[in-house]
Amino acid sequence: QFFVMDWLYGGTADGTRYYELVRDEVKGLAERGQSLYPERFRLLSLCSPPSHNWKLVDWMQREKGASLVSDTFDTHWGEWEWNPSRPLESLAEKCAADPHILTYNGPVEDTVEAVVQDAVDFHADGAIYWAAVGCRQGCGMIRVLKDALHQRVDIPWATIDMDVNDPTFVSDDELK
Numbered sequence: 001q002f003f004v005m006d007w008l009y010g011g012t013a014d015g016t017r018y019y020e021l022v023r024d025e026v027k028g029l030a031e032r033g034q035s036l037y038p039e040r041f042r043l044l045s046l047c048s049p050p051s052h053n054w055k056l057v058d059w060m061q062r063e064k065g066a067s068l069v070s071d072t073f074d075t076h077w078g079e080w081e082w083n084p085s086r087p088l089e090s091l092a093e094k095c096a097a098d099p100h101i102l103t104y105n106g107p108v109e110d111t112v113e114a115v116v117q118d119a120v121d122f123h124a125d126g127a128i129y130w131a132a133v134g135c136r137q138g139c140g141m142i143r144v145l146k147d148a149l150h151q152r153v154d155i156p157w158a159t160i161d162m163d164v165n166d167p168t169f170v171s172d173d174e175l176k
Contacts, residue, residue, distance in 0.1 A: 003074040003099075004051060040065030044118055044127040046145065047073055047138050052167045056175055069122040072115050073103045073138070104137035111141060112148045119153045126156045132164045 002019075009015030029035060045068040049057055060066040078097030083090045095101070103111050118124070127149055131139050146157045163169035 001054060003048065003071075035067070037061040037067070038065050039067045041125045042067055042069045042123055044069065044115065044122070044124045044149075045071045045130070046115065046127055047130040047132060047135070048164055049130050050162050050167070050175070051164055053172060053175065056172065059176065068128075069124060070118040072099075072111075072118045074099055076102065076114050078102050108141055108144055112144060115145055116148055116152050119149060119155060124153070124155055126158070129157065129159045130164075131159050131161045133161065133169065134163065 002022075005015060005018055009018065041064070043066055048071075049068075057068060060068070076099045078099075078101075080090070080093040080097040082094070103114075115127075119127070127145075129142055129145065131142060133139075142159055146159075149155050149157060160175065161170065162175060
């Protein structure tokens with residue numbers, strides 16, 4: 001959801017307020033030693049869950065205790081810094097530092113290292129790969145990432161075939 005918010009509201013006052021509210025809520029929960037739902041499983045979320053069905057993630061957390069603790073493909077930004085005196089260049093640098101660009105266009109070894117490190121850093125119990133049918137770059141990495149996680153940190157993997165935007169590709173019951 002953060003990445004979608006960045007697409008739609010990045011650099012706006014509304015976007016900044018949204019991120020500040022989320023930050024403050026999560027910080028408050030952490031300070032009180034609380035979470036939104038009881039946690040049974042800590043899962044890496046690789047690629048984006050179906051944006052037409054954010055309630056699926058809520059269901060996973062609420063009903064199954066599955067917390068999505070990291071989203072490597074959406075959170076590993078490259079280096080860039082906003083320079084108001086060079087807005088177009090800054091925007092271009094931000095685009096080049098986009099996690100999707102780095103993940104899908106960089107060497108797959110860099111992506112493997114980032115995913116394995118997230119598994120270690122966030123104490124992941126497993127991984128879900130949201131395999132968007134229209135994403136050849138992402139789906140081309142499935143076997144490499146699955147094997148790396150199995151061999152290096154020994155965690156289970158689930159590949160969920162879906163479409164990011166088309167709810168008719170797979171039903172909610174099938175996703176669950």
